[in-house]
Amino acid sequence: MATKKAIAQIVGRVPEVYDNAVAGGSVFYFPSTVETHAEAGTEFEIRLCPALLKKPILPTPHFESDQPPSEHRPAHKDPFAPPFDPSLVVGELQDEEIEADHVFLLNKFSVVAHHFLMVTKEYESQSAPLTPGDLTHAYMTLVAARNAGKPMFAFYNCGDRSGASQPHKHLQFLPLSPEGAPIERLARIHVVEDISKPFSIQALPYANYVLRLPPTTSSQTRGELADTLVFAYLALLDLVVSAARHQPAERQELAPGPPSYNVLLTLEHIHLIPRAQETHTLKGTGEKLSINSLGFAGMLLVKCDEEMQAVKSAGVCSILQDVGMLPVNIPSTTLNESDE
């Protein structure tokens, strides 16, 4: 299948394009160290990256507009619109069967080597839901990465409270060890009785919705894969909307308008996590810590030792609960019963 081959080539090109872009100065690599922190039955990762203190912090844009940022923020060039810096381009996919055109670009500000993005070729908003084409190309990218022996996962920061900083729709791909991200490890050990129903990881004190994906087969068409992924995504999106509607009044006030949420996609699960706010104010330092999908994968990022200590003393789960939403009662006809 042409698309499958094209995606395998894109994934295969990432290391070489990355090495050249770092050597040529168009990708900035920020070294970091990782500490682990045990909570809620998993080992969270807290990454300390002092070099990021030098990266300018952009104000969070508002993503409601369907117009490209140049239309309403003329001073801001959209980095995910052409003309691209050719040294960041890994490949392009044009797919008439599922009506999706994507460009694959290296992340210009790389904390983990080979971190790349899949952006929509035409402008779409970062507050828009993922389309069948987005989900299918993302999943196929994960399959190609696994087949190449380079496991990774995908994430999408959706909406202006999700930790996103660019308004043009983009999914991100981050290499990781085969054990998976800390929260994915919790999802894997969850006993699922009915694979068609979402579940929540009860050990986490915030609303989180996960659906286990059936294994793919080599005879599966792109259309069939798209149907599976869309069914899962929409089921979880319903729960995100429901969670937002059932928050206590003071938390609803934090989150007006369309829902913001984080999406984690692995070969085994889709996770959706509704968001009440973008940042948590650390008691220890008074700093605002922006949390994106990686935070909800169990991987936090801090920029100095004081922040590291402040995160550990606040507790990762309590930070995630503050920027997420409180768990709400969902009828067991909708959700798998808890096994915990």
Ligand code: B4P
């Ligand atoms: P967004 O969805 O908008 O936001 P983000 O991932 O939270 O990154 P942010 O931009 O807020 O950066 P931050 O300082 O928090 O994604 C935009 C993506 O586009 C980012 O990956 C960004 O780097 C990239 N980008 C921006 N301008 C670009 C351009 N001109 N060309 C190409 N790419 C461009 O974090 C810095 C980096 O660390 C980000 O890459 C972030 O994803 C990563 N990171 C955060 N937490 C991490 C963790 N725990 N472990 C590893 N990496 C982590």
